[in-house]
Amino acid sequence: MKNLLISILLVLIGTSGMGQSAKVKNVILFIPDGTSVDVLSLARWYNGNQPLALDEIVCGLSKTYSADSTIADSAPGGTALATGSKSLSGYVGVSRDSLPQVSLFELARMQGKSTGIAVTCEFPHATPADFVCHYPARSYSSSDILIRQFVYNSPSVVFAGGGHYLSNYLKKPYSLKDTLQNRGFRILTDRQSFDAITSENVWALFNDWAGNSRYLSHDADRNPAQEPSLAEMTRKAIEILSKNPKGFFLMVEGSQVDWAAHANEPFALITDFLAFDQAVAEGLKFAKADGQTLVVVCPDHGNGGISMGNLQSGYSPVTPYEKTEYDNLNIHTKIVEPLRAIQWSGRKTAQRILADSAAFFTTHTALLADTLALRYNLTLPADSLLTIGKIVRMPGWSADKKRDNLENWLGTRFSEQHFIGWTTTGHTGEDVVLGVYAPNGVTRLTGIVQNTDVARYISHTAGFGDLDSDENLYVPAGAGTQYPHYKARLTDQGLVFDHQSGKPERCITVPGNTDYYLLGQKKISVKSLIVTIIDRYFLPPELVKILAQ
Template identity: 40%
Template sequence: MRKDSKKGIILAVLILLAGMQDFAQSVIMLIPDGMSVAGTTLARFYKGAPLALDPIACGLVSTWSSDGTIADSAPAGSSYATGWASQTGNIATIGKSYVLPGVEIPDYEAQRPVATILEAARLSGRSTGIISTSEFMHATPADFSAHDPSRSNYDNLAEQIAYNGIDVVLGGGTPYLNADKRKDKEDLKAIIDANGYTFVDNTAALKSAPDGKLFGVFGKDKSATAMSYDIDRDPAVEPSLAEMTAKAIEILSANKKGFFLMVEGSKVDWAAHANDPVAFVTDILAFDDAVKVALDFAKQDGNTVVIAVTDHGNSGISIGDRSISSGYDKTPWTTFIDPLKKAKVTGEGLEAKLASLIKVDGTYEPSEAPVIRQTVARYLGITDLTDAEVEAIGKTKAGSMNYTVGPMVAGRAKIGYTTNGHTGEDVVLYCYDPFDKRITGLVRNTDVALYMASTLNVDLGQATSRLFQDAASMFAKKGATVSMDTTDPENPVLVVTKADQTLRVPRNKSYAYLNGKAIASDGVAVYNGTKWYVAKNLIDLID
């Protein structure tokens, strides 16, 4: 499998330019999922001071996927991670459809895994890490650390992350560790322990964790799939994004060869989907605090590049809505901010305060109205709820309160929205490069991956060749027979036989067995439903 020649030329030019200076030892990439320019403007007003992001703004990024103007997070993150555009649902995997004008068509076959910048960094001897406030196997963190045609295959993605040699993994997702919640019935917590990680699940344990591999999974309780919004979290139970970033840097920077770290402010996107401006702005500020941690380290270190960029827009948020179509120029800035500052929680946080009233089926009793009014006044600062709004809150089904009260706050703050979905506008690129070679202007999302690869002096195409060989084709060239053991359908095993050699390769894992002896693989084995892809060092085991 060869790299696309055009992509190879672009990468070579970027490496040549970077060669005018030393290559960076480390890259920290921070992704505020679903953020927009209106969001950073509101956050700046809310904070009353500049953002850490402000001085490093340097360009724009087009966020299209291979088949659409408005990207899903999976292909959007994959573009940043692999340098290849992909399509909805794909995690670090080549898509089937490349129809958008100007999109680069890969020579790779559809649905095959391609190496990520994190994996290429690991192969170069660097340490690696991923951080998110969503489940740790959610689309964006998975884009850098796992491979599957579908972002929904959480079992596969989580298992690959646990086996992919990543030094630091921090995020939400506690329920997905339990064997009884997984189709393959694997105890992921036991696997994490066996793979040499220190496991932590609260802030104090995170801060006191020793050097070495670290796996942290957090949530307000053991049933929480993701971490809380920053304004809602209990600081003793759930660390901030900045605290997780600081700990990851502390551990990863011990490697003299450098590191790659991806940090996602995941729930900026979720807040935008819900049109909840309180959650949106406060999580942007929490993300900006993490950016400051990264920049402070990079400036002191002198050999670390920091990149911050969202993967796509979301919600069409605007400062000003249709109610001020006339008189917008006479509307003071406090109109947009004061209603947000009155809130002590997000819609999700309010739901927790109303837990005794909120029902799965959304049933509502008028007798609940006084409690709803009192609770909303106390925690959102809204004292003029209409009867219809009270009823809407009372009828909200569990897990949906952001979608109900977010627009209520937004309406009072004159903040507009056009959708509950993603949007297709270009997004702001932020970059700090100590060698003054930062990427600028209007670029494609795939260009960001190429810039990081050149910065770290790694080759994504070579990493793909080393990690993901077409098993059936390559073993056949050696005269071996390939079959699949599906005795356990959820844990299939690739079986390769030739003469007196039998190689067994379990799906999603980074080891194999040659005649019963365990052999380490350079990467995880990926089965995409039709084909197996394995590391070259496993291919080389067969004579």
């Protein structure tokens, strides 16, 4: 099926933009996670009706469905953009049959190009993991596997959150922080060190405004002295990666646009998207000056079903032909100005309420009302303040669950008052915007396309190689696999290939999810990740060649 799809795509080169054209040296792929098309309209209004950086390169729409669902999550959504393959819900960088799929990131590295990831979520989250990792689950229970794969398959540059994942990995007496440093990577956690970076092999992992090391702040809550913006991370990544004369591949994600949409929180959604658009502006600025860089913008899916206009602004079911609320709806006074008056995201507002809950719900309910009015521009009746108290005191709920529910409650109340509509707190299945900037002489991808077409267009236009070469790059093996002089068995140390001579020094041990094997006691590096999925190992061709001798 995969080969059939690419064959059809190549036939349709007039529409897809995959005809003969010059090749590009660099690629920057921007993914505004969970961005529905209506987000662009509201963002323009919020920004004084000024055009977005993205606007000048919009050229089509991308279909987002996965192999098993009309509505995709970020795992198969990102996998399609990273590998050109449709996959199943929750699957990261693998096919629907749980086979590793080579990614644009890996193909670029095989070409000798530098690679980078810049995101505002934790580094092993679904979208960045889609480009670097391979495993049929994105859940918390599989996060240790994704973390390990990310370290051993590391891009040249990683700007993200998630610093604690390196230190707490599997709660072992060593940390993957040590592993990274032993492999020649610097790990930075402060703004000053970030600003001073001039070369690759670096991870910069930031905390949010409250010191949480899982992810960065929403852009509206960001302290510029402590956290760079996504635009600044993009500019720094380009500055570093562009020093490679062979070129680079950079993936930039506006990760928390999606999180704000899940919370139905319009302020964080719009301000995070505008921060993402500023990152796009940085990419376009470089691409136009460079003349050898392809820029692609494509969300992985929609989220929330946001709209300008809700049930409060619709037709009356009794008198549908009378003048309606939306006839009098002034976008500036009813939506934009109230949004601009907000100072904190719903998440930060919720966190501050939870931190001060003892005071708020004993003698200071008036203080709560003042805080909501000042920080979130939300005026509520007394019974609503009691609802907040119920959320704060909910027995059995973790602090995170209380925060998430309170954030959603605040966002929903604000939206109801200001004619912003939502259909769900989950993802949505509509087509999403596609933007492409290509240098002179390079054909653009245009029209209504599959998300998998985006990856194949990038690979074709950049000359990365064959996205269908998975079976050659990831050769399956497991207990009982035999080669002329070797037979495999599973052990606690990994997959062990015993040599028929019985000599220990000829034995080959393959640890899971690393980039090396042991010949006897000698550690030998390979050029790609040795993927392990439960009891199946996927070996790189150079190791297979050794085993086949």
